Amino acid sequence: MKVLVANRGEIAIRILRACRDLGLPSVAVYSDADREALHTRYADEALYLGPTPAAQSYLNIPAVIAAAQHSGADAIHPGYGFLSENADFARAVEEAGLTFIGPRPETIALTGDKLAARRAARDAGLPVLPGPDAPLTEEIAADIAAHVQYPVLVKATAGGGGRGIRLARNADELAAMVTAARKEAQAAFGDDTVYLEPLVQRARHIEVQILGDGAGRILCLGERECSIQRRRQKLIEEAPAHGLRDAQRAFLYDAATRIGRALGYRSLGTVEFLLDDRGVFHFIEINPRIQVEHPVTEMVTGLDLVKEQLRLAAGKPLRYTQETIELRGAAIEARVLAEDPTTDFLPATGIITHLKEPGGPGIRVDSALYTGMTVTVDYDSLLAKVIAWGENRAVAIVRLRRALREFQIGGIATDLEFLFQIVDSPPFQAGNFDTTYLDRFAPPKTGEQTVLERDVALVAALLAHRKKAVPQSPVHGNAWRIAAWREQM
């Protein structure tokens, strides 16, 4: 099976690595901006897709399929984002006689319609949040506004990635939020259907990884906690979720397996839940693709999820049973982003002038970084993921702290220091947080930082002093030395 990876960045590298481990020939695709990108160089073959804007390259369905056919690939892996949750794409891949590495197109269509997914989950016996099963319009909102229990969320049925969601705190806000959510949903997804869902306060975001063979067998690969979020974007994820009781965990695994079985689920999927402050789970949605945070599951299960996905797509049977799945230790992932915490997380751009990735016991880094790489605003801001494993959560935290301090990225601002501050904070370490943790998070300035700043000031002054003392540049020095050496000859 020859595999085309229809993605870029760290996830493209991740999938290409699994291909290499399995001895499968691989094909990368790239846009103008990614001519020199790491994934373009890592694959066995690389094909040009189109101009830099994603709509003309990584989202261009005919171009991706043409690249697969031209290269003689048998299968396409969509990664996450881009075309990964596009049912039309999955269908087009299959109609072209190729294998889509992911769920069936019908499954993607169903999970992409949040209302349909809710109905399917309720039918399978999962706990679903109360709320009308019908799309919401401004007229309906006006009719029901007085009877709704606030606060509520207005969510796009085609939503994803935290977009197309608005909070209404009272009846007066509802209509305006419906309009705003519809507008954003139309712009982001080309579909302005929205629905109403109660806001679960002080909730934790907990999701379950499943792997299905498409013939009714579902493996449950444990849960992940993803409550550390900034503006609904996950920043730190871990497995397992801290402090769950055995009964809660059993309920969660049973629920995820049940919906997986009901859908005859094929390939990797994530069933997402909110855990409220009374300890009750509520189904929210299913993500029909590999997730950014999949490595934490790999670290505690010992499985290579992408490899299993590729094996299934190649027609091999599922080689594990639920009894053989054993969860060991704890893993935490931190997302290194090209975003500057000192300017309210504006995207940072520039050239990576220096790079040193962390290592050592229990550390894994998934990245597509290289020295000389230009970071632009054309695609998302994820630069790298640092994943730490330990025999328990405390050990994983210690290792992650160390790894974040080892990571050196020069040339652009990143969120590395912010990640460290979160991991370093006592509530995080105690497992005492929910999805609103970062809204109130204000890291204190520590004595260590004051010492560091003074040292850095000293270093900068010493460097300036040295330059003043030795004014000639090394280029001149070398030229002079070469001239002297020539004269000796």
Add this chain to the structure above:
Amino acid sequence: MSTYRVAIGEREYKVQIVDSHVLVNDEPVKADLIALNGNGLHIFRQGNSIREVYLSSQAQGVVEVLTGGRRLLARVGADGRRMRRKDTPQAGAVVAPMPGLVVNVLVKAGEWVEKDQVLMVLESMKMQMPLRAPFTGQVIRICVNVGAQVEKGTMLAEVGGRELPHVP
């Protein structure tokens, strides 16, 4: 003796160097900086304690310092000249805080604007950011058109006003 003023964020440090003697904010310290390769890698030594630092000189006396997972920008001024705390390119200049696309321009040159009035909207990584007037005044000029792709730091507009921004 050489005196350097080093600004890091909001804070400023005075460093004096005479031969091998170093003073930070008038306190003597024993410190040395050793270059390891021609590539920016250095060891900063204080007694027996060491810190690995990667240094990269940038424009306008700014040095990027990478150490222990952190990245700090230090601006060095020589010979006792006080550093300005912040870049003040021009009174009333509105510059792009990030690279992006100008998606909307809401005012024209010559128009009077209130402090914090939105002048234009910049879009970057699917985020929209309103750019506001720094103070009440008159728009002197608009430097970009809708659809322009701008780099971080590009001058977008200039506002002249009755009051000037505070320059420390």
